[in-house]
Amino acid sequence: MNVAVVGASSSGLYTSILLKRKHPDWGVFVFDRNTRPGRKLCATGNGHCNVLNRDLSANYFNNVPFMETMVEKYPYSRLEETLHSWGILTFSMGSLVYPLTYSATAYTTFLYNYAMSLGVVFQFSENVDSYEADKQITLYTETGKRKFDKVIFATGGKSQKSLGSDGSMFDVFEQHGYHTTSLFPGLCPIKVSERVKPLSGLRHKAKVSAYANGNLIYEETGEVLFKADGLSGIAIFNAQRVISRLSGAPKVTIFLDLFPDYSVADLNKLFEIARKANPGMFLDAIMEKPWKQYLFGSFEIVDESELSSLAKRLKNLSFHYAGSYGFEFSQVTLGGVPLSDLDEHFAGKKEKNVIFVGETLDIDGKCGGYNLSWCLMSALQVVEGL
Ligand SMILES: Cc1cc2nc3c(=O)[nH]c(=O)nc-3n(C[C@H](O)[C@H](O)[C@H](O)COP(=O)(O)OP(=O)(O)OC[C@H]3O[C@@H](n4cnc5c(N)ncnc54)[C@H](O)[C@@H]3O)c2cc1C
Incomplete structure (x- = not known):
C-alpha cells in the first residue's frame, strides 16, 4: 500500500x-x-x-x-x-x-x-x-x-x-x-473605528466583552495589545473568532474593562488616596502617558469632571468593530x-x-x-x- x-x-x-x-x-x-x-x-x-x-x-x-x-x-x-x-x-x-x-x-x-x-x-x-x-x-x-x-x-x-x-x-x-x-480568518487582530493611534504599542490587562446588536457574545480577561488602528491579544483573537461567524453583519462593540479586579468604588478610593498624596503626578501612577492623550485629548490639563468619571471610563471603554486584519494575520x-x-x-x-x-x-x-x-x-x- x-x-x-x-x-x-x-x-x-x-x-x-x-x-x-x-x-x-x-x-x-x-x-x-x-x-x-x-x-x-x-x-x-x-x-x-x-x-x-x-x-x-x-x-x-x-x-x-x-x-x-x-x-x-x-x-x-x-x-x-x-x-x-x-x-x-x-x-x-x-x-x-x-x-x-x-x-x-x-x-x-x-x-x-x-x-x-x-x-x-x-x-x-x-x-x-x-x-x-x-x-x-x-x-x-x-x-x-x-x-x-x-x-x-x-x-x-x-x-x-x-x-x-x-x-x-x-x-x-x-x-x-x-x-x-x-x-x-479566525484568531486575528481587529480594526476599530476609534482613533487608537495614540495607544499604539501599549499593552494592558483587560476584561474583553464583545456585544453584537447589544447581546453579549464573548467575554474573556487577558492582555490587550493596542495597534495603530485596532486591538490584538489572545482575548481579542478569541472574540474575533466568534465575531467572524456572526451572520447578517450585526453592529459589534468591544468593551474593555482595564481594571477587572476592582470595582468603580474601589478604584475611586484608590485614585483619591494617590491624588491626595501627590496631586501633580497621580495620573502617572494609574496609566501610561498615551492614555491621557487618548482619554482627555491632552497630556496635561484634566478638569475635575473628567477626573471624577475616570474610574468608570477605565472600566468601560468602548470600541466599534470595523473588521478583522484578514487571513494574512489570522492563526486559523x-x-x-x-x-x-x-x-x-x-x-x-x-x-x-x-x-x-x-x-x-x-x-x-x-x-x-x-x-x-x-x-x-x-x-x-x-x-x-x-
Ligand atoms: C502564527 C501562528 C501561531 C499559532 N500558534 C498556535 C499554537 O501555539 N497552538 C495551536 O494549537 N495552534 C496554533 N496555530 C494554529 C496552527 O498552527 C494550525 O492550526 C496548524 O498548523 C494547522 O496544521 P495543518 O497541518 O492542518 O495545516 P498547515 O500548518 O497550514 O500546513 C499545511 C501544509 O500544506 C502545505 N501545502 C498546502 N497546499 C499544498 C499543495 N497544493 N501542495 C503541496 N503542499 C501544500 C503547506 O505548505 C503547509 O506546509 C498558530 C498559527 C499561526 C499562524
Whole structure:
C-alpha cells in the first residue's frame, strides 16, 4: 500500500508518523510545496509551540456536538500519551502544554526526524496542483504525476500564506464535489473605528466583552495589545473568532474593562488616596502617558469632571468593530471541507481513497493549543480507519 500525504506541517507530520508506526510496511510519501517541513508549526506559540491544552473541551471548538464525540474518544490524556509514546516530553504552564524544549523549531525537527527514522519519505518544493481519483489516486505536481493507493490532504486553510497554505486546494476539492464552506480568518487582530493611534504599542490587562446588536457574545480577561488602528491579544483573537461567524453583519462593540479586579468604588478610593498624596503626578501612577492623550485629548490639563468619571471610563471603554486584519494575520481558517461530505474517518463519501486531516476540515478551536490538539485528534481518527 502506497499512501501520499500532501502537507508536511502539523497534521501531515502527525499523520505520517501514526501511519508508519501502524503499518511499517506501507510506503508513506509526504509532499510539501515549501522547502522545509512545518513552516507554520515553527511559528506557533510565539516560537514555543503551545502543542496541547490540559483543559480540552468540545466547547472550545466549532461544531460542539461532533467535538464532544471526539473529545470523549481522544481526551487530553490520550493526546499526551500519544506524544509521550513517540518520546516527546511536555510541560505545562497553567493548562497550556508545551514541548519540554519550549521550542517550536526543535519540536518540528523532532517530528520530522522521527518520521524519517520510521521510513517516511519527504519531498519538498513539490506543489500538488490537482488529482484524479479512480481505483488509484493520481497526484499532479509541477514535476509530473504520481499514483498512490490513498491520498491524505493535510494542506491546511488559507491563513498566513507565506507559511505555505493559501487555500488554493479548496478549489481543487470543490472540483471534486466537496462543498467547502465559506472561509473566514479566525484568531486575528481587529480594526476599530476609534482613533487608537495614540495607544499604539501599549499593552494592558483587560476584561474583553464583545456585544453584537447589544447581546453579549464573548467575554474573556487577558492582555490587550493596542495597534495603530485596532486591538490584538489572545482575548481579542478569541472574540474575533466568534465575531467572524456572526451572520447578517450585526453592529459589534468591544468593551474593555482595564481594571477587572476592582470595582468603580474601589478604584475611586484608590485614585483619591494617590491624588491626595501627590496631586501633580497621580495620573502617572494609574496609566501610561498615551492614555491621557487618548482619554482627555491632552497630556496635561484634566478638569475635575473628567477626573471624577475616570474610574468608570477605565472600566468601560468602548470600541466599534470595523473588521478583522484578514487571513494574512489570522492563526486559523474558519470553514473548510465539511464533515457531511466525509465518512467517520474523514475519507470522501464518494472518493473512498481521498482523506482529509487537520485545518483543511471545517473544525477550528480557540487560542491555547486547541488547533494543534485538533491536528493530532484528526490524525488519530484518520489513521484508526486505515
Ligand atoms: C502564527 C501562528 C501561531 C499559532 N500558534 C498556535 C499554537 O501555539 N497552538 C495551536 O494549537 N495552534 C496554533 N496555530 C494554529 C496552527 O498552527 C494550525 O492550526 C496548524 O498548523 C494547522 O496544521 P495543518 O497541518 O492542518 O495545516 P498547515 O500548518 O497550514 O500546513 C499545511 C501544509 O500544506 C502545505 N501545502 C498546502 N497546499 C499544498 C499543495 N497544493 N501542495 C503541496 N503542499 C501544500 C503547506 O505548505 C503547509 O506546509 C498558530 C498559527 C499561526 C499562524
